[in-house]
Amino acid sequence: MTENLLFPSEDWVKEYCKRLSESPDYNKSGKGWKEPIMFRMTEMENLKDKPPYNSFILNLRDGKCEGSEIVLDQSKSAPFKLTATYSNWKKIIGGKINPTQAMLTGQMKVEGNIAVLLRYASAAIAMVKTAQSIQTKYLDEP
């Protein structure tokens, strides 16, 4: 039986990157995308065993994930940044919030070239579906 991976552990991020490259939906919807994306979690202060970082970067290119990086340096950035509370990330990954709605209602803050990002909104859906395929456990769960 596969062990549940803790979000956002390095193992989870690496598995996510691997599965994105293997996802036919992401391969086709992310075709043409060229920039890394930073995923940032806020409101993690009160979580037990929280990691010493709150962000990770995926190096996405042409429908594949070419690598991932845990961000320890707070000054580090990426051309695109998606920021949400830990609790909202959990809901997005769990399929309780549609990522498009999350962006439209400000539950997920978006930084970067919005016009480009909107063109790849279906890639965002594919990314969420891929995240949902990972057996995940969360910091606020026993």
Next chain:
Amino acid sequence: MSLFQLPRKIYFQRDIFDSLGEILRKEGIKKVLVVTDEHIFSLFGERLNRSLQGLEFEVFKEVLPEPELNYIEKSAQKFEKKGYDAIVAFGGGSVIDFAKSLAIKVSDPGMQLKNVNPFEPLNLRIKLIAIPTTSGTGSDVSFGIVLSNEKTKLALGNYELVPTIDILDSSLTPTDKRIIVATGIDAFVHSFEAIASNNSSIFTDALAERAIETIYHNMPKAIDNDESSKDLMHLSATLAGIAFSNSGTAIAHALGHSFGSTFHATHGTSVGLFLIPSIIFNSQDNQTREKYIRVARIIDADGVEGLIESIRAFYSMVGQPHRVSELGIDREQYMSKIEELVTKAMQDSEIAFNPVIAGEEDLRKIFIENF
């Protein structure tokens, strides 16, 4: 957090336009800018002036089809310091899009229209009132704006751009059969796309289902200018508009936008061409298939296949083409543009709401098969 947004008030009744002044006074509006185009003003200018007697108003009737970004930015300068309480958008989609853009510029003259996006607040300082003169676009209740910018289409949107008040009067709508069909099909497709969208909700489904039922049963009479059918078509276009504005549209719009801009075909006709292929494509998703089956029941059809047959018969009855070749487009010319069509459709933001993720291969196949 999910959001369902709609105008604060919808006034509706045939000839209610003649009570526009009364409505504005009731809403506490004293000084108003009416935005329209020459054609609409030539048809209804007298009624407008009569209705607005006693109010302080100005009419800007220089809106051109598919408004250009630079033209709007330039025109807006005239109105920045006039202190209007409201902008009344009186016309079709272009007029309403123009008026929404003016509302942004009047509220914040420094705002670049191309920077408008759904994620950052606009803080509009003026009320937007829409009086649509076609039954189809849904722009009277939507948060979107489509502008032209150096030969490309710029699709912008923000929830604050949903007009506060919508006034529906089907006496203002065209009598020309071709326009009734193209705009009615647009509303019909909006409804199907709202139902299919991965962002749909019980609210949007309810409105879209009723719109499909009403359009399906009333368009054949509306094209002969039957008043009560046209009244219902006008309301249904708004139902569909509220639905898709909250759910997003889907692949038929991405394909239709691409086709329409490449072959200069009417919007409604273009999206209508790709409705059936999109139903077939999206039926591979079980949840969407179930929703189509529900729609089929509403119009007395049997399953998805029956629904498609009913739509085909409906198209034939009202005169909507089924395939690209029916528009008289040369096969060779069409096939030479397939890659351009695919690229444009892939770049259309509406594709994001499709329940089945579509890639280049999927779109290419649909474009080729639908000739």
